[in-house]
Amino acid sequence: MTARVVAAVLVVLLGVLHAQLWFGRGSIPEVQRLRERLAAQRLANEEARAANARLAAEVQDLREGLEIVEEIARSELGMVKPNEILVQFGP
Numbered sequence: 001m002t003a004r005v006v007a008a009v010l011v012v013l014l015g016v017l018h019a020q021l022w023f024g025r026g027s028i029p030e031v032q033r034l035r036e037r038l039a040a041q042r043l044a045n046e047e048a049r050a051a052n053a054r055l056a057a058e059v060q061d062l063r064e065g066l067e068i069v070e071e072i073a074r075s076e077l078g079m080v081k082p083n084e085i086l087v088q089f090g091p
Contacts, residue, residue, distance in 0.1 A: 021027060061068040073079040080086045 022029070058068070078086070
C-alpha cells in the first residue's frame with residue numbers, strides 16, 4: 001500500500017515538474033522568447049553604437065576643422081562666400 005502511495009506521489013511530482021518545464025516560469029517557450037528578445041536588443045544596441053560613433057566623428061570634425069562647417073552651411077543653409085555666385089539647376 002505504501003509503495004503505491006509513494007509511486008503515486010512521485011508520478012504527481014513528475015507531472016508537476018513536467019508542467020513547469022513546458023508552461024511555468026523558465027519554461028522552454030519562455031526561454032526561447034527571451035532569447036529572441038535578447039538578440040533583437042543586441043542588434044538595436046549595435047545600431048545605436050554605430051549611430052553614436054558616427055555622431056562622435058561628426059562632432060570631432062566640427063571641433064577640429066572648418067571645412068565641415070562650411071559644407072553644412074552651404075548645403076543646409078544655402079550660404080555662399082562673399083563675391084561668389086550660386087547657380088542652381090531645376091529639375
